[in-house]
Amino acid sequence: MAKVVFKIGDDVSTDTIYPGRFMATVLPSETPQYAFADSPEFNRLIREKKIEPGSVIVAGQNFGCGSSREQAASCLKGPDLVVVARGFARIFLQNSINLGLRTVICPEIEASEGDDLEVGLDSVTNRTRGKTFAVSPLPKARQAIVDAGGLIPYTRKLLLENK
Amino acid sequence: MGMTVVQKILAGASGRRDVSVGDVVEPRVDIAMSHENAALVINQFNEVFKDTGRTPKVWDPSKIVIIFDHRVPAESAKTATNQKKIRDFVQKQGIPNFHDVRGDEGGICHQVLPENGYIRPGSVVVGTDSHTTSHGALGAFSFGIGATEMAAVWTLGRVLNVEVPGTIRVTVGGRFPDGVAPKDLILYLIGKLTAEGANFRVIEFHGDAIRKLPTSGRITICNMTVEAGATSGIVPADEETERYLREEAGLSGPFDRVAPDPDAVYAEEVAVDVGALAPQVACPHTVDHVKPVGEVAGTKVDQIVIGSCTNGRFDDLETAARILRGKKIAKGVRMLVFPASWRIYKRALKEGILETLVDSGAVIVNPGCGCCLGVHQGALGDGEVALSTTNRNFKGRMGNPNAEVYLCSPATAAASSVTGAITDPRKVG
Ligand code: SF4
Numbered sequence: 001m002a003k004v005v006f007k008i009g010d011d012v013s014t015d016t017i018y019p020g021r022f023m024a025t026v027l028p029s030e031t032p033q034y035a036f037a038d039s040p041e042f043n044r045l046i047r048e049k050k051i052e053p054g055s056v057i058v059a060g061q062n063f064g065c066g067s068s069r070e071q072a073a074s075c076l077k078g079p080d081l082v083v084v085a086r087g088f089a090r091i092f093l094q095n096s097i098n099l100g101l102r103t104v105i106c107p108e109i110e111a112s113e114g115d116d117l118e119v120g121l122d123s124v125t126n127r128t129r130g131k132t133f134a135v136s137p138l139p140k141a142r143q144a145i146v147d148a149g150g151l152i153p154y155t156r157k158l159l160l161e162n163k
Numbered sequence: 164m165g166m167t168v169v170q171k172i173l174a175g176a177s178g179r180r181d182v183s184v185g186d187v188v189e190p191r192v193d194i195a196m197s198h199e200n201a202a203l204v205i206n207q208f209n210e211v212f213k214d215t216g217r218t219p220k221v222w223d224p225s226k227i228v229i230i231f232d233h234r235v236p237a238e239s240a241k242t243a244t245n246q247k248k249i250r251d252f253v254q255k256q257g258i259p260n261f262h263d264v265r266g267d268e269g270g271i272c273h274q275v276l277p278e279n280g281y282i283r284p285g286s287v288v289v290g291t292d293s294h295t296t297s298h299g300a301l302g303a304f305s306f307g308i309g310a311t312e313m314a315a316v317w318t319l320g321r322v323l324n325v326e327v328p329g330t331i332r333v334t335v336g337g338r339f340p341d342g343v344a345p346k347d348l349i350l351y352l353i354g355k356l357t358a359e360g361a362n363f364r365v366i367e368f369h370g371d372a373i374r375k376l377p378t379s380g381r382i383t384i385c386n387m388t389v390e391a392g393a394t395s396g397i398v399p400a401d402e403e404t405e406r407y408l409r410e411e412a413g414l415s416g417p418f419d420r421v422a423p424d425p426d427a428v429y430a431e432e433v434a435v436d437v438g439a440l441a442p443q444v445a446c447p448h449t450v451d452h453v454k455p456v457g458e459v460a461g462t463k464v465d466q467i468v469i470g471s472c473t474n475g476r477f478d479d480l481e482t483a484a485r486i487l488r489g490k491k492i493a494k495g496v497r498m499l500v501f502p503a504s505w506r507i508y509k510r511a512l513k514e515g516i517l518e519t520l521v522d523s524g525a526v527i528v529n530p531g532c533g534c535c536l537g538v539h540q541g542a543l544g545d546g547e548v549a550l551s552t553t554n555r556n557f558k559g560r561m562g563n564p565n566a567e568v569y570l571c572s573p574a575t576a577a578a579s580s581v582t583g584a585i586t587d588p589r590k591v592g
Binding site for chain 2: 011013015016019020021023024025026027038061062065066067068069070073087089090091094098099139141142144145150151152154155158159160163
């Protein structure tokens with residue numbers, strides 16, 4: 001079971017997830033401190049490490065639109081958050097998969113902060129509301145990277161196979 | 164079955180006769196561009212080689228282009244150190260195409276790439292920047308990727324696991340009325356498609372109005388296709404493309420003009436008549452919140468910005484200077500101008516355009532991303548309003564989440580700087 005720790009609407013841009021003014025910070029070990037920096041309460045929870053691993057951000061359509069900055073994915077991967085959204089923007093989705101941030105496409109999801117979710121491969125169940133919502137499978141090209149544990153190990157394997 | 168332009172390019176780059184939408188391919192990369200975020204790419208690239216017993220070596224140094232633009236000159240010790248790390252890497256790997264911080268060349272990556280002849284029609288271009296879509300203006304398939312994905316490209320020379328995207332065909336007819344620019348067309352289109360309307364798709368541009376448009380305007384349009392979620396925009400190469408490549412980018416042919424098959428299948432078709440278009444403004448805080456200028460005219464502004472990879476080209480500055488010649492920027496308004504490259508800067512300097520703008524009260528900022536992303540220069544104060552020719556108005560974009568950004572064309576920006584409020588450029592003589 002995982003708690004919804006943050007709920008946010010449609011078209012959340014990478015400027016909201018990781019504001020441009022912190023872009024000089026790039027290392028995945030350092031980016032979480034600026035995650036959602038302009039949403040001070042949620043940012044404080046992350047900075048003070050008050051978030052249980054596997055906790056969920058619930059979002060609307062087109063989560064992660066805007067810039068290609070990978071910090072927007074690494075800053076959520078650090079605290080081991082899971083993003084359940086009605087839809088994702090392309091580059092953000094790809095970055096998340098490459099870094100191993102768990103992203104779940106759940107077009108009908110209904111949940112509020114504090115709800116308990118069970119996030120499965122085919123469906124998400126909101127235990128608090130007693131409702132289950134279908135999950136759209138990842139584009140198949142991406143699943144291979146997830147299965148390899150991210151793009152770095154995937155690329156390393158191809159490099160060693162001289163492919 | 165017929166193929167769209169991007170299908171043809173992807174088939175060619177993957178060594179296949181044809182590809183269908185949804186096929187997974189691994190296209191060879193012709194140009195791989197990064198800016199300051201190369202610091203992270205280097206980090207991830209070294210990770211790939213960790214414990215393999217091999218020395219990190221990029222697949223082909225001549226195909227990698229690195230351009231400093233996001234924070235130039237460095238605004239902090241951290242950025243300066245990142246830039247130093249990238250310089251060392253460039254030297255060690257023997258990467259010849261490096262554009263450092265200097266006034267005799269360089270500028271914003273999406274201007275430096277086309278004007279230096281890095282982009283050829285029919286090629287595959289990737290960049291660690293979402294506005295890499297810009298280069299579709301020259302008939303290339305060009306799209307943004309993340310830093311880790313770029314590390315894979317540096318290692319293997321191809322993009323792993325690309326799904327062939329569907330294509331939206333946009334046909335633009337009519338003639339641009341006076342005071343209406345390519346920026347107004349793309350803002351209008353984003354408003355119509357919405358911020359996610361083209362997600363995971365490519366927008367292919369056709370029609371008279373596009374054919375007659377110089378490359379500069381085509382770059383503006385392709386630049387912003389990502390604001391509708393598109394993987395890229397593309398204008399099939401034509402005479403104008405070849406003129407640009409020869410006269411402005413210094414290339415010699417032959418050029419590969421990739422055109423769609425007559426029976427290509429499109430995910431969606433959209434027709435727009437620019438003859439009926441008014442100047443458009445994108446209102447806070449999303450790019451698809453677009454209105455005709457008349458609906459927001461009179462909104463007071465504190466800062467006006469003309470520049471960026473979207474609208475910092477010579478014709479954009481020239482338009483602004485034409486409107487501002489002999490006039491003053493309204494009291495209480497500050498205007499920042501940042502040309503897209505040093506080549507543009509120098510031409511505008513020689514032709515007196517910068518002088519006209521400075522005489523009106525504008526501040527000229529060095530080419531680079533500067534105020535566009537608000538890390539470096541031109542940040543907004545709490546409660547302030549900006550009107551800008553850049554491409555994003557997300558909350559916090561100009562360095563302050565408690566400020567508002569409106570987006571418009573250079574003509575609208577210049578006209579508004581005279582009155583101090585959003586103004587229809589057709590109403591300023
Ligand atoms: S000018 Fe703005 S949009 Fe263009 S590359 Fe720089 S930061 Fe990105």
